[in-house]
Amino acid sequence: MTSQVHFIRATGSDPAEVLAAKAKRVYLATGLNERIAEGDFAALKIHFGEAGNTGYIKPQWLTGLIWEVRQRTKHAFLTDSNTLYVGNRSNSIDHLRLAWSHGFTPETTGLPVIIADGLIGRDKQEPKSAQARTASSKIASAILDADAYICLTHVTGHVQTGLGAAIKNTGMGCASRAGKLDQHSVTHPRVNAKQCRNCSVCMSFCPEAAIVQAEGHVVIDPARCIGCGECLVVCKFGAIKMKWDEDSLRLQEKMAEYAHRVATHFQGKAVYVNFLIQVTKDCDCMAKNQKGITEDIGILACLDPVAVDQATADLLVAGGGGQDPLRAGYDIDWSGQLAHGEKIGLGRRTYSLVEIA
């Protein structure tokens, strides 16, 4: 058995209305829209982009797709959950202001924005099912109160998982703060004292005050560290290290298990739309403009999150002439999330690519 992944070529230099038409066509090709019933709450899960980030999916690219969803139900909404790290998306008020500042307003999209885990990230539900890494998932309430799920993902590399695509947007992106902590808690970075310049930048970013001053350098208190990885990204001197293989694999497997419980809730009323436009080394949590690591490729859509992410990775490698542009950024084997996703029944890695002209 294979899953059909629908694909349309597109670039960021296409006019916004052209991109909106392409996103709509590839979404409609999956057949998901016809499964949405009148009155359904339809959650359009997206990352609104950190302040200063430019890679996020632009609201104007979604107008066609949203119009189609709204023909099926008046109860559609854009949504994301609050972050673990300290920033502009760690509570719902700052998060909403940021979404508006990036154009996600009712005037532009026709949809309200609802931050799915409440004011400060505590609103959650906890579906249980025995899995290898987790016994339950702490998922943002508004996601699991919805009837249909439309996962809109700007594909990126990632400092801890290597690939940030549909599985990550669902597994990590739909988790409440406690759920994010649960997934990250296997990962504890360490500081290389010889490389540390004692600039203290990492200390100001750490959400748990886990980085403390030592003699001429900083150290991480493992009892406080939640493994969010913020310090890895902000240290300009490469002084903070992770045990990539072991830690990343466990994180990816937890993420796939979280994604599986979200997908199970929607029972076929879920679709995954991946945008391979300005694919960047780091995710949209980075508060800066980042160049693409490949040429723009297009938009993929599928009912199967594993298949759409496998197709995404294959297209990226093909676009890199056989070299993996994700691993050029962070040398992390990102395939663990796909392998584990397939093993637990989240989806299939075998797929057929159906290109839309």
Ligand code: SF4
């Ligand atoms: S950001 Fe890097 S160099 Fe600066 S204190 Fe932290 S570990 Fe040391």
Ligand code: SF4
């Ligand atoms: S030390 Fe680093 S990984 Fe640990 S909580 Fe602080 S920022 Fe996150």
